[in-house]
Amino acid sequence: MYTSNFSNLLLNVDSYKASHWLQYPPNTEYVSYYIEARGGNFDVLVFGLQAFIKEYLLKPITQHDIDDAEVVLTAHGLPFNRQGWQRLLEKHQGRLPIKIEAVPEGTVLPVGNVICQIVNTDPEFFWLGGYLETALLRAIWYPSTVASVSYFCKQxxxxxxxxxxxxxxxxxxxxxxxxxxxxxxxxxxxxxxxxxxxxxxxxxxxxxxxxxxxxxxxxxxxxxxxxxxxxxxxxxxxxxxxxxxxxxxxxxxxxxxxxxxxxxxxxxxxxxxxxxxxxxxxxxxxxxxxxxxxxxxxxxxxxxxxxxxxxxxxxxxxxxxxxxxxxxxxxxxxxxxxxxxxxxxxxxxxxxxxxxxxxxxxxxxxxxxxxQQVNRDTMSWAMKANAVCIAGEWHDVYKDPITSHAKRSKRGILALVKQADHWQTIEHKALENQQNQLRTVFLNGQLLIDEHFDDIRGRVGL
Known part of the structure; x- marks a missing residue:
């Protein structure tokens, strides 16, 4: 029988994610994803990623986490990637081989721009970024939406x-x-x-x-x-x-x-x-x-x-x-x-x-x-795959539903640039000498930028 452990990152997931490691093309090595607010009636005030990283990503995956997740997910009807998680524990001591880039918290920018990008750093774990979507997207959309509502009211x-x-x-x-x-x-x-x-x-x-x-x-x-x-x-x-x-x-x-x-x-x-x-x-x-x-x-x-x-x-x-x-x-x-x-x-x-x-x-x-009166649709938040590396070659990834162009996603590894007060999301290969506003905040189990709340407030002008 499994235990009731809400801190197990392997169980902080939508059920169907457990089957996705079997669904990528052969020889997939890296998959990049990005997060954006696609719409809404006010600008985005980015907030909350550091809280999620500190609470959930700095603690290495343990053997108990793997064993517990296997019991839960297989009984639930899903295939469990036992070999993958076991390999992560052995090779990286349970630390997540991923890179997370994000715009500095407290930044205010228009909807429709990338605010976070995640990619695995070890090709053995191409499936890991997608597995984290449920927790990562929720960790960003909720506090960022509240911060955006609050900022809108303040203006x-x-x-x-x-x-x-x-x-x-x-x-x-x-x-x-x-x-x-x-x-x-x-x-x-x-x-x-x-x-x-x-x-x-x-x-x-x-x-x-x-x-x-x-x-x-x-x-x-x-x-x-x-x-x-x-x-x-x-x-x-x-x-x-x-x-x-x-x-x-x-x-x-x-x-x-x-x-x-x-x-x-x-x-x-x-x-x-x-x-x-x-x-x-x-x-x-x-x-x-x-x-x-x-x-x-x-x-x-x-x-x-x-x-x-x-x-x-x-x-x-x-x-x-x-x-x-x-x-x-x-x-x-x-x-x-x-x-x-x-x-x-x-x-x-x-x-x-x-x-x-x-x-x-x-x-x-x-x-x-x-x-409480906010949800993911308030600002149409989404996390989507934007690039995949297969057998050493990168390919753009995107969706473009004929039934809803509002859900068209961005393609290619992304960068965020700012000129004067104008923000623009571009492909990273077009960056040239422009400064990328996305900073690496998490890398291979380590928090690289530890923000103080006063600095976040300072960006907003409080």
Whole structure:
């Protein structure tokens, strides 16, 4: 009977991959594959490969891995390449004879470009690159898609701040990760949450903080959060004591330079804004210091945010910034964490400004829309073979389905070049004196480039 070992790389695979070693042409020596995002509505922010390499590729294959995989896959109905894996263990001590090239993590580039290329380095193991597709593609598409969604949102927020605010200083905290409870697994939160932190510095996904240290050499705190209420802590007081629940939040968490958030729609948001925050507790909010962040949590976000701004402006007053937009006093702000996604965010930002308010008054929280409501088709990610060496001669490999030209793949060993702001994927043989933006990051079991998270952030501009 086989054991249950999720760390076995031989079992981190689609079933049919186990039969592919028998399907290549005779005398096949090397097979090259590449990964790209073929489409989507926003640019690619590349992230996550180093996490995968450190977690899965640096540990050599063991005899136990081979034995266990043989039991599982043969019982499952697949032929098992026992001789191949055994030879890898004996010849390379279980280290993978492959080369992985990739664009530096944190790079932003248009879809339709190569971002990763993998090829075996020992002709005995021509089948190895393809075997790794399942794990490698997943390792790249998910965190890169989350990072790309987060980056897209940041550009929208940045544009709105440039139009309506005197400062971009707080942009790093304008989109907070609320996605931990809605994600499919702890590793999803770790990878997706960390991908978001390439662009922002606000999160409630603690697993992302652990991931930053585990995979990207972080030694200081990479992101922050604040004390915040949830409905259970507010409704425990009862509807008749909602004022006391809110007062307790002020007493516990207010103070100079402190920030605290209070969900305020447990019963009647408009009453909470007008009569509790705006009347009964207004003076206490002002005297205690710090910043109260009011959090609506239901309703149409465009309507709710704009009406909340209007009520708080009436109660707390406003000033005009140099751009002519209204600013609430420093003691009061809003965070909208319900219904935020790539489609709704722009509408809310436009509505805020159309109402005469600076976007600086509002922060956003994104949960499922950030970490969970993405899939491989969001940006049409694919890993495809692009070249094969048979009996010492290289041949281009590609697919070009007559039924879907969108799935046409690239051919030949690839390189990635950049001139000014223009990115282009070309065949490596056409590189000449241009600099290839793909760097070898993994070679024969060794990580060659060990990125620090700060450097990745620096490429994005955080």
């Amino acid at each position: 929208k927020i940045k544009a709105a701040l440039e139009k309506s605010s005197d400062s971009l200083a707080g942009i790093g905290f304008k989109l907070h990760d609320f996605g931990a409870r809605g994600a499919s697994s702890l590793e999803t939160v770790a990878l997706g949450g960390l991908a978001h932190l390439v662009n922002f510095m606000g999160t409630d996904s603690v697993s992302a903080l652990v991931a930053a240290k585990r995979w990207y050499n972080v030694t200081t705190m990479p992101a922050f959060s604040i004390p915040a209420a949830e409905h259970s802590t507010m409704t425990s007081w009862g509807k008749e004591r909602e004022v006391e629940a809110f007062r307790n939040m002020i007493e516990q968490f207010a103070g100079e330079n402190k920030i605290y958030a209070v969900v305020s729609d447990s019963y009647d948001l408009w009453n909470a804004l007008e009569n509790i925050w705006g009347t009964e507790l207004k003076e206490l909010v002002e005297l205690k210091g710090g910043t109260l962040v009011v959090r609506p949590d239901s309703g149409d976000p465009v309507e709710v945010v704009c009406r909340t701004l209007a009520i708080l402006a009436e109660k707390f007053g406003t000033t005009l910034n140099s751009k002519g937009y209204k600013m609430l006093p420093d003691c009061i702000r809003i965070i909208q964490g319900d219904g935020i996604n790539v489609n709704s965010l722009g509408r809310i930002l436009d509505a805020i400004m159309a109402s005469g308010f600076s976007v600086e008054n509002v922060a956003f929280g994104m949960g499922g829309g950030l970490l």
